[in-house]
Amino acid sequence: xxxxxxxxxxxxxxxxxxxxxxxxxxxxxxxxxxxxxxxxxxxxxxxxxxxxxxxxxxxxxxxxxxxxxxxxxxxxxxxxxxxxxxxxxxxxxxxxxxxxxxxxxxxxxxxxxxxxxxxxxxxxxxxxxxxxxxxxxxxxxxxxxxxxxxxxxxxxxxxxxxxxxxxxxxxxxxxxxxxxxxxxxxx
Numbered sequence: 001x002x003x004x005x006x007x008x009x010x011x012x013x014x015x016x017x018x019x020x021x022x023x024x025x026x027x028x029x030x031x032x033x034x035x036x037x038x039x040x041x042x043x044x045x046x047x048x049x050x051x052x053x054x055x056x057x058x059x060x061x062x063x064x065x066x067x068x069x070x071x072x073x074x075x076x077x078x079x080x081x082x083x084x085x086x087x088x089x090x091x092x093x094x095x096x097x098x099x100x101x102x103x104x105x106x107x108x109x110x111x112x113x114x115x116x117x118x119x120x121x122x123x124x125x126x127x128x129x130x131x132x133x134x135x136x137x138x139x140x141x142x143x144x145x146x147x148x149x150x151x152x153x154x155x156x157x158x159x160x161x162x163x164x165x166x167x168x169x170x171x172x173x174x175x176x177x178x179x180x181x182x183x184x185x186x187x
Contacts, residue, residue, distance in 0.1 A: 001114055008081060009074070009117040010181050011089040013155070014124030014165075015148030017141070019173065023124075023165075024087045026174040033080065037087040038069035059100045067093055067108060074115045083182055089117050095154030099147055112158050121160045122177050123152060127167050 012020045021037065028034040039055070042065045046054050053061035070090045077084055090111050097104045126145045155162060163180055165173055 005116040011121045015144040018124035020124045023173045033084045035086045038066045095151035098150040123162045124165045
């Protein structure tokens with residue numbers, strides 16, 4: 001098995017509704033390349049075609065679609081040398097498997113071991129004051145907390161270091177990520 005380590009691939013993760021996507025958008029506006037969340041895009045596609053591979057439908061099919069999308073995103077940018085921010089990663093699917101109480105299958109284990117991101121992951125904690133539902137996010141806040149805990153456990157099991165992002169304004173959170181993930185590289 002070939003192992004590809006991309007130290008310039010930075011992951012922002014956490015439970016749904018924790019503010020990570022808005023921070024990703026801010027980083028993009030600051031000129032950083034960003035990769036959108038696979039799950040949200042898949043849900044949109046499934047809704048358009050009347051498919052059932054969603055978190056509220058066929059969870060295993062949803063996980064497999066997310067796995068393929070996240071692997072494709074990892075490989076797609078493999079020649080890129082600058083900082084690249086991902087809204088979730090392959091490792092999130094380990095946590096998702098814990099959340100849905102399903103085994104982590106061998107193809108997911110292989111992908112997690114083969115495609116390695118920067119070892120420090122920015123984790124966004126649940127934040128009730130900003131949590132809201134939308135067309136793709138149907139979970140309640142209690143499930144958002146459970147998702148956060150499962151994702152945190154998954155990253156730890158997979159050998160990543162967790163950097164908890166403080167609850168603050170979007171801009172301050174973006175600066176926190178830049179200061180704590182990118183600036184140590186520049187020193």
